[in-house]
Amino acid sequence: GENVEQHPSTLSVQEGDSAVIKCTYSDSASNYFPWYKQELGKRPQLIIDIRSNVGEKKDQRIAVTLNKTAKHFSLHITETQPEDSAVYFCAAMDTGRRALTFGSGTRLQVQP
Amino acid sequence: NAGVTQTPKFRILKIGQSMTLQCTQDMNHNYMYWYRQDPGMGLKLIYYSVGAGITDKGEVPNGYNVSRSTTEDFPLRLELAAPSQTSVYFCASRQDSTDTQYFGPGTRLTVL
Numbered sequence: 001g002e003n004v005e006q007h008p009s010t011l012s013v014q015e016g017d018s019a020v021i022k023c024t025y026s027d028s029a030s031n032y033f034p035w036y037k038q039e040l041g042k043r044p045q046l047i048i049d050i051r052s053n054v055g056e057k058k059d060q061r062i063a064v065t066l067n068k069t070a071k072h073f074s075l076h077i078t079e080t081q082p083e084d085s086a087v088y089f090c091a092a093m094d095t096g097r098r099a100l101t102f103g104s105g106t107r108l109q110v111q112p
Numbered sequence: 113n114a115g116v117t118q119t120p121k122f123r124i125l126k127i128g129q130s131m132t133l134q135c136t137q138d139m140n141h142n143y144m145y146w147y148r149q150d151p152g153m154g155l156k157l158i159y160y161s162v163g164a165g166i167t168d169k170g171e172v173p174n175g176y177n178v179s180r181s182t183t184e185d186f187p188l189r190l191e192l193a194a195p196s197q198t199s200v201y202f203c204a205s206r207q208d209s210t211d212t213q214y215f216g217p218g219t220r221l222t223v224l
Contacts, residue, residue, distance in 0.1 A: 001171070004154075006154075032211045034211075034212075034213070042217075043202060043215040043217050043218055044155070044202070044215050045215075046212060046213075049211075049212070089154055089155070091154075093211060097157075097160055097168070098143055098162075098206055098211065099145055099157050099160050099170060100145075100147075100155070100157070100213060101157070102147075102154030102155045102156070103154055104153060104154045105152070105153070105154050
């Protein structure tokens with residue numbers, strides 16, 4: 001089955017700096033890669049996603065890049081703000097079950 | 113639309129008790145999923161369903177059962193609760209056209 005590795009597990013940045021979170025996946029058949037933000041005690045919220053036929057996608061301060069050959073994808077947050085502090089999860093969707101396999105999460109702390 | 117709803121929000125069980133976690137969606141999605149999230153970890157797939165009457169196991173199905181008699185409802189049954197089932201349980205449904213998964217608010221279960 002699919003296996004998703006996520007790094008780093010914790011990330012602390014100063015307000016205004018950029019943050020980068022990286023994930024690798026194992027199943028070359030996976031074709032959909034969402035990123036979720038989860039605040040304490042809340043449900044995961046989709047912040048951006050990318051399909052395997054696209055190399056990069058951007059939405060305001062958030063961007064995701066995908067390298068299919070290397071089987072890795074990354075989340076980039078620019079001009080970080082304290083409200084960006086949360087746990088971020090990457091995931092990959094297999095083509096069979098259409099279910100998500102999640103990474104272990106990155107706790108992002110943005111220092112004011 | 114209410115989206116995906118789950119009940120109860122919280123529950124404490126004694127070892128050996130049983131309970132059913134309820135999940136309902138009003139978006140007419142065919143695919144539905146149950147995930148569990150242990151503290152500090154990503155979500156793991158318990159069971160999924162591709163439509164009414166069709167269910168299948170995910171990564172961590174032991175100790176759980178599901179049924180899907182209607183498109184809207186996908187209850188998760190715990191038989192003989194064990195401390196290892198202490199977790200937060202999220203139900204989700206998938207929009208066919210976009211692959212986007214919508215999560216319910218979660219059920220926090222403690223087994224003592």
